[in-house]
Each structure stands twice: as C-alpha cells, then as structure tokens.
Amino acid sequence: MKNAFRSAVVIIAALAWNAACKPSGPSGPAEFAAPLSGPTLDGKTASLAEHKGKVVLVDFWATWCAPCKAEIPELIRLQTALGPKGFIVLGVSMDEEVAEVAPFAKKAGINYPVILNGGERAPKGWVVPGMPTAYLIGRDGKVLRRLFGSKSIDKLSVEVETALAP
Numbered sequence: 001m002k003n004a005f006r007s008a009v010v011i012i013a014a015l016a017w018n019a020a021c022k023p024s025g026p027s028g029p030a031e032f033a034a035p036l037s038g039p040t041l042d043g044k045t046a047s048l049a050e051h052k053g054k055v056v057l058v059d060f061w062a063t064w065c066a067p068c069k070a071e072i073p074e075l076i077r078l079q080t081a082l083g084p085k086g087f088i089v090l091g092v093s094m095d096e097e098v099a100e101v102a103p104f105a106k107k108a109g110i111n112y113p114v115i116l117n118g119g120e121r122a123p124k125g126w127v128v129p130g131m132p133t134a135y136l137i138g139r140d141g142k143v144l145r146r147l148f149g150s151k152s153i154d155k156l157s158v159e160v161e162t163a164l165a166p
Contacts, residue, residue: 001081003131011148030142033135034125035059036092038115041102046113048090048137054135055087060122063092065131067150072108074153075088078160086139086163088112093130094120138163 003052010150036058038048060077061068079089091114095102098116105114122128126135129148136145136159147156 004153014106027127030138030144032141033137034123036090036123036126038092038117040063040116041105041114046090046115048141051088051090052141053086053139055082055160057087057089057137057160058092058126058135060092060094060117060126060131060133062120062131063100063126064095068132069108071132071151071153072110076109076111078153078157080155082160082164087160087164088091089116091164092117092123094128136160136163 033048035048037045037049048058048153057075057078059071061072063069075089079087083165089112091110091112094117095101095115096119098118101114101116117123120128127133127146132147132150134151134156135143136147136156138144142155145159
C-alpha cells in the first residue's frame with residue numbers, strides 16, 4: 001500500500017512539474033511582468049521598465065547551461081534583425097560566479113543587455129524552474145508567453161513579429 005501511495009505521489013508530482021514547465025502562455029487574463037532590474041556587465045543598471053513600449057524577451061540563462069549556450073547565437077540574430085523594429089532581448093545571467101559571465105558574453109558576441117542576478121534564485125515575482133527560461137513581454141508590459149526549457153527560435157520569431165505588429 002505504501003508503494004502504491006508513493007507511486008501515486010511521484011506521478012502527480014511529475015505531471016504537475018511537466019505541466020508547469022511546458023511552454024505556455026499565461027493562464028487567464030494576461031498579467032503584467034514583475035519588476036526586474038540589476039547590475040549589468042558594464043557596471044550600469046538595466047531594468048525591464050526602461051524598455052516600456054518595446055517587445056522584450058527576458059531570457060534567464062547561465063554559462064554552465066548547454067541549452068542556454070546553444071540558443072545565444074539565435075538570440076543575437078533575433079536581436080539584430082528585430083531590434084530596429086522595437087524588440088529587445090534582456091538577458092538575466094543566473095550564474096553565481098559573475099566574473100565568468102563577462103568573458104563568456106564577449107566571446108559569444110552578446111549584443112543585448114545582461115543583468116547579473118548573482119545566483120540561481122529567481123528575482124522576486126519571476127518563476128524560473130530551470131534554464132533556459134524566457135518570458136515574452138508585450139509593448140504594454142504584459143506577459144504574452146512563458147517559455148520553460150529549450151525554445152524554437154523560429155516559432156519565437158513569429159511570435160515576436162506578431163507582437164511587434166501595429
């Protein structure tokens with residue numbers, strides 16, 4: 001009986017985790033993104049609020065995360081292509097060792113601001129169950145889409161283009 005109960009608990013937990021971590025839009029009415037700000041690679045401060053009126057992809061990543069590193073060249077291309085239309089990638093490094101982030105970003109050619117979070121604990125108001133995790137934020141500051149895990153840059157590009165349309 002104990003084994004059956006444990007199995008049921010494990011299955012329920014796995015289903016809940018799977019549902020929470022699938023790419024999904026917000027449930028119910030769109031909600032505003034939580035405030036987000038922090039120090040950047042150049043010693044300044046960046047915030048989500050300073051990009052009000054733009055479509056923003058908040059991308060939580062780490063230098064040790066292989067899927068994150070694989071997506072960065074695509075995010076660079078997306079920033080280059082759609083930045084002039086009012087789009088910006090706002091990276092959030094979840095690395096504890098912030099000294100490793102700047103050399104990595106330089107070598108990777110990251111062309112968007114990167115906030116140094118200083119650890120894996122998600123900023124207040126944000127859910128980051130693993131990396132990569134990203135949020136697509138509309139011009140009005142509302143969450144359009146949550147992306148947990150690796151993402152299809154082609155699909156994301158279409159969603160960004162749609163959000164940029166007048």
